[in-house]
Amino acid sequence: VNVTGHIFPASGRSVSIRDVARAAGVSYQTVSRVINSQAGVRESTRRQVLRSIEELGYRPNRTAQALARGRARAVTVLTADTTLYGYATALRGIEEAARAEGFPVGIGVLDSPTPRAIRAAVDAVSDPRAGAVIVIAYDVAGMRALAAMPPGMAVGALVESAQARHRHRHPCVWLDDRSAAMEATAYLLGLGHRTVHYVAIPSSTRTSDRQAGWKAALESADAPVPAPIQAEWTPRSGYQAGRQLTADKQVTAILCGNDDLALGVLYALREAGRAVPDEVSVVGFDDAPQSEFYTPALTTVRLDFAGLGRDCFRLVRGLFDPPTAPADEPVALREAPTLVIRDTTGPPG
Amino acid sequence: VNVTGHIFPASGRSVSIRDVARAAGVSYQTVSRVINSQAGVRESTRRQVLRSIEELGYRPNRTAQALARGRARAVTVLTADTTLYGYATALRGIEEAARAEGFPVGIGVLDSPTPRAIRAAVDAVSDPRAGAVIVIAYDVAGMRALAAMPPGMAVGALVESAQARHRHRHPCVWLDDRSAAMEATAYLLGLGHRTVHYVAIPSSTRTSDRQAGWKAALESADAPVPAPIQAEWTPRSGYQAGRQLTADKQVTAILCGNDDLALGVLYALREAGRAVPDEVSVVGFDDAPQSEFYTPALTTVRLDFAGLGRDCFRLVRGLFDPPTAPADEPVALREAPTLVIRDTTGPPG
DNA sequence: CTGAAAGCGCTTACAG
DNA sequence: CTGAAAGCGCTTACAG
Numbered sequence: 001v002n003v004t005g006h007i008f009p010a011s012g013r014s015v016s017i018r019d020v021a022r023a024a025g026v027s028y029q030t031v032s033r034v035i036n037s038q039a040g041v042r043e044s045t046r047r048q049v050l051r052s053i054e055e056l057g058y059r060p061n062r063t064a065q066a067l068a069r070g071r072a073r074a075v076t077v078l079t080a081d082t083t084l085y086g087y088a089t090a091l092r093g094i095e096e097a098a099r100a101e102g103f104p105v106g107i108g109v110l111d112s113p114t115p116r117a118i119r120a121a122v123d124a125v126s127d128p129r130a131g132a133v134i135v136i137a138y139d140v141a142g143m144r145a146l147a148a149m150p151p152g153m154a155v156g157a158l159v160e161s162a163q164a165r166h167r168h169r170h171p172c173v174w175l176d177d178r179s180a181a182m183e184a185t186a187y188l189l190g191l192g193h194r195t196v197h198y199v200a201i202p203s204s205t206r207t208s209d210r211q212a213g214w215k216a217a218l219e220s221a222d223a224p225v226p227a228p229i230q231a232e233w234t235p236r237s238g239y240q241a242g243r244q245l246t247a248d249k250q251v252t253a254i255l256c257g258n259d260d261l262a263l264g265v266l267y268a269l270r271e272a273g274r275a276v277p278d279e280v281s282v283v284g285f286d287d288a289p290q291s292e293f294y295t296p297a298l299t300t301v302r303l304d305f306a307g308l309g310r311d312c313f314r315l316v317r318g319l320f321d322p323p324t325a326p327a328d329e330p331v332a333l334r335e336a337p338t339l340v341i342r343d344t345t346g347p348p349g
Numbered sequence: 350v351n352v353t354g355h356i357f358p359a360s361g362r363s364v365s366i367r368d369v370a371r372a373a374g375v376s377y378q379t380v381s382r383v384i385n386s387q388a389g390v391r392e393s394t395r396r397q398v399l400r401s402i403e404e405l406g407y408r409p410n411r412t413a414q415a416l417a418r419g420r421a422r423a424v425t426v427l428t429a430d431t432t433l434y435g436y437a438t439a440l441r442g443i444e445e446a447a448r449a450e451g452f453p454v455g456i457g458v459l460d461s462p463t464p465r466a467i468r469a470a471v472d473a474v475s476d477p478r479a480g481a482v483i484v485i486a487y488d489v490a491g492m493r494a495l496a497a498m499p500p501g502m503a504v505g506a507l508v509e510s511a512q513a514r515h516r517h518r519h520p521c522v523w524l525d526d527r528s529a530a531m532e533a534t535a536y537l538l539g540l541g542h543r544t545v546h547y548v549a550i551p552s553s554t555r556t557s558d559r560q561a562g563w564k565a566a567l568e569s570a571d572a573p574v575p576a577p578i579q580a581e582w583t584p585r586s587g588y589q590a591g592r593q594l595t596a597d598k599q600v601t602a603i604l605c606g607n608d609d610l611a612l613g614v615l616y617a618l619r620e621a622g623r624a625v626p627d628e629v630s631v632v633g634f635d636d637a638p639q640s641e642f643y644t645p646a647l648t649t650v651r652l653d654f655a656g657l658g659r660d661c662f663r664l665v666r667g668l669f670d671p672p673t674a675p676a677d678e679p680v681a682l683r684e685a686p687t688l689v690i691r692d693t694t695g696p697p698g
Numbered sequence: 699c700t701g702a703a704a705g706c707g708c709t710t711a712c713a714g
Numbered sequence: 715c716t717g718a719a720a721g722c723g724c725t726t727a728c729a730g
Contacts, residue, residue, distance in 0.1 A: 065708055088432040289609070381725060
């Protein structure tokens with residue numbers, strides 16, 4: 001017994017279900033029922049147990065629960081990156097939704113897309129007893145991890161496109177990148193550009209939805225379809241793509257697979273003395289917090305990665321058992337992609 | 350996904366220690382000894398057990414181990430942000446080191462610095478049986494969480510400064526921000542600037558090391574010490590600080606608490622028609638992958654957050670038991686902060 | 699060097 | 715509606 005009045009069992013042993021049972025004058029099974037809000041406990045008994053739980057500061061041992069239940073109520077996120085805006089924001093969304101339901105969230109990083117590394121990462125998380133897995137499958141490493149998940153695992157995924165969904169058997173979520181890319185492309189065309197060039201982020205599939213949307217918009221406007229430039233995720237890679245593009249004086253409009261690439265492209269344009277947007281227009285993808293302060297402020301597509309992460313968690317959550325949270329609780333809806341027009345776009349010179 | 354919704358109701362019983370024992374013709378206790386590489390098992394027995402483990406594809410049930418041991422070999426990271434460069438990179442470093450030692454890593458986000466939110470977040474992770482906690486305490490929320498961790502928990506922290514270390518009893522790691530800020534400031538002074546202005550990120554303590562280093566460098570050069578401008582973490586906040594600063598034509602050199610702030614400052618400068626670096630020099634902090642492609646390319650301080658994360662994990666790892674990994678294994682050393690000189694700095698106009 | 703027993707803190711049938 | 719029993723898959727003394 002300590003001074004504050006809270007009773008702690010001797011020698012650091014934490015309070016268990018049995019301590020609560022003793023205090024409440026019931027068996028520990030009854031305590032278990034109350035904890036799990038199972039029906040069939042007399043109201044007065046329930047009250048008493050709850051009171052004892054409160055008094056003793058009892059908290060269920062998740063480890064013991066997991067062992068007895070055969071499965072932990074937890075989710076671990078597998079991702080190839082922690083720093084990219086979309087990835088980090090999706091992780092935050094997943095964590096937020098998971099926390100709201102009391103699910104711990106783990107994280108595993110896919111260091112490389114080699115079969116060996118993927119195998120190791122998947123092995124580390126593929127224990128059905130450890131709960132569910134969410135893989136951020138925006139890249140090759142992620143898609144491979146998804147494919148390598150053993151049957152019997154509860155898995156959900158954030159995928160690049162609707163098509164990517166057909167490559168595996170797991171529930172998944174995706175943003176409407178195709179429409180978003182179409183809108184951005186059509187906007188540039190509407191400004192008077194003859195065509196729009198595309199700098200691509202790596203795709204987990206052969207053709208990404210962003211690229212498909214861009215192409216579809218060009219085709220439906222009877223505009224020429226230039227070969228897309230394949231880049232990585234980094235500003236540096238965008239810079240290299242930008243150098244290629246600036247060499248061609250015909251280029252007046254560039255759509256980039258993400259804001260980092262756009263940053264690199266802007267750098268290359270400035271280096272080459274091409275004015276933005278007077279000579280060349282640039283559009284990004286993501287609307288990271290930085291892009292508004294690029295030079296010039298970047299026109300880009302805002303994507304709700306946090307909402308996507310929340311939705312994915314809810315999907316995976318459903319794999320466990322009926323939700324305990326009241327259905328009428330306010331649920332943050334996912335925002336549709338929006339074209340945010342700023343200062344890198346205008347009519348061709 | 351099947352129609353019922355529950356796709357993995359604790360399905361096929363996985364292979365246990367007893368199955369291995371039976372196959373190897375020993376008792377399951379012996380299998381346990383082999384798994385935990387305890388001394389006192391005849392070599393031939395050990396070999397046989399290992400062979401059976403391999404054949405059956407046995408993998409220890411971490412949950413059962415945690416329950417029996419009284420504590421999980423795991424670590425969970427508490428952070429106020431998942432997207433900021435330093436935070437996300439530190440998380441990656443922690444995960445990398447943890448993975449190398451087979452420790453699962455969890456993540457909890459501190460949504461807000463209110464006592465209520467902190468209490469909830471700390472409660473959720475403060476179970477000594479669940480393993481250790483690492484808190485990224487670069488902000489008020491983090492420092493409060495650190496202070497609120499109950500005794501008996503194994504806790505480590507990434508803190509802002511050497512002083513922050515004295516505010517709690519946990520092992521922690523920090524970067525030498527003070528020297529780095531001094532170096533950056535001295536560099537600007539050496540260029541001929543009369544003084545250097547400072548735009549501060551939020552500090553978890555009263556005076557951050559970055560700010561202290563900046564001040565010390567000014568004082569040791571007998572330069573005037575302007576009032577620092579308090580900002581947030583965002584580019585927008587840097588932009589607002591930049592607007593204040595551009596109003597004063599005396600300002601020729603600005604040190605920013607991070608690269609995002611520098612981005613906003615650059616934007617404000619450009620908007621005001623002040624040339625960088627001809628009229629005003631700007632230095633950032635972090636060297637995020639983007640800063641090399643700012644307009645102009647940002648002079649900044651490179652900080653090894655990944656190494657810091659790895660080091661913090663190792664510290665916390667020591668709270669469990671003697672390391673099993675051979676000591677002569679190659680260990681990635683932490684890099685000292687480096688001033689990376691690019692295009693935003695030069696002599697005053 | 700190896701095995702039998704007890705127990706970690708729960709949940710889940712099964713009785714009553 | 716409530717309790718006694720068994721068991722989840724391990725580890726940890728304790729014997730031998």
